[in-house]
Amino acid sequence: MIRIAKGPAPQHLTVAGAAEARRHCADYEADAAGYDTGRSKHAIAEGIYAHRTVRQALEQAQHGKCCYCEAQPEKPYAFLHVEHWRPKSYSQQARRGKALRPGYYWLAYDWDNLLLSCHFCNSSNKGNVFPLFNPAARARNHNGDVAAERPMLLKPDGPEDPRDHIGFHEEIPFGKTPAGVETVQILGLDKAEHAGRQRLLQNLKDAHGYVTRYRDRTSPEALEVVAMARAFLAHAVRPDAPFSAMASAFVDRNPVPL
Numbered sequence: 331m332i333r334i335a336k337g338p339a340p341q342h343l344t345v346a347g348a349a350e351a352r353r354h355c356a357d358y359e360a361d362a363a364g365y366d367t368g369r370s371k372h373a374i375a376e377g378i379y380a381h382r383t384v385r386q387a388l389e390q391a392q393h394g395k396c397c398y399c400e401a402q403p404e405k406p407y408a409f410l411h412v413e414h415w416r417p418k419s420y421s422q423q424a425r426r427g428k429a430l431r432p433g434y435y436w437l438a439y440d441w442d443n444l445l446l447s448c449h450f451c452n453s454s455n456k457g458n459v460f461p462l463f464n465p466a467a468r469a470r471n472h473n474g475d476v477a478a479e480r481p482m483l484l485k486p487d488g489p490e491d492p493r494d495h496i497g498f499h500e501e502i503p504f505g506k507t508p509a510g511v512e513t514v515q516i517l518g519l520d521k522a523e524h525a526g527r528q529r530l531l532q533n534l535k536d537a538h539g540y541v542t543r544y545r546d547r548t549s550p551e552a553l554e555v556v557a558m559a560r561a562f563l564a565h566a567v568r569p570d571a572p573f574s575a576m577a578s579a580f581v582d583r584n585p586v587p588l
């Protein structure tokens with residue numbers, strides 16, 4: 331996971347989305363007990379939060395990668411879903427925990443709450459799990475204060491660099507801080523499904539090996555191999571490269587010789 335810098339909110343969210351969110355809030359005010367028990371449910375409009383312009387803005391900000399695991403599917407990024415960081419329908423403090431209803435309906439069209447994530451991270455793992463270090467402070471409706479919450483899940487588009495919280499043993503992520511530990515667990519980031527990371531790690535090791543072995547040679551072939559290996563390593567740590575957090579951790583551990 332790396333830090334994501336988003337541009338301004340797409341107009342579809344600030345106009346149609348804001349109006350729809352106001353309606354959801356009014357509906358809640360009119361029937362709070364119904365929404366709290368789950369008898370009444372907000373009809374969250376996917377056509378607004380996952381509007382083409384929203385997807386495009388997120389694809390651009392995230393370089394077409396999952397906001398959590400940095401997998402980069404082939405264009406047109408079909409398996410990246412618009413994900414609500416704070417769950418829209420209901421939330422859970424733990425995976426088998428009670429469904430806390432309603433969810434964060436007032437943030438359903440909030441640019442700050444939207445990201446693109448892959449099926450593995452979002453549907454197979456995170457789901458509606460959104461644990462807090464201070465569960466009693468959870469905002470249960472739009473009158474609550476999300477600023478008082480201390481979420482365990484790292485926010486890729488938040489103020490902190492996720493790389494300060496998550497490190498790598500080889501290709502396997504691990505938490506360096508309590509939030510990092512929880513985030514790896516919530517998203518299943520350390521599960522073996524991400525074979526792409528393993529392949530990339532092998533390529534990084536190979537490239538590093540070529541530079542180390544051939545950097546003093548002067549034959550045109552050796553110069554070319556070393557130049558290609560250096561270029562590969564330099565590209566792998568860029569924010570638009572898949573699994574760039576893992577590649578950065580590898581290069582930090584194994585500096586490329588001059």
Ligand SMILES: [Zn+2]
Pocket residue numbers: 396397398399400401447448449450451452
């Ligand atoms: Zn993912």
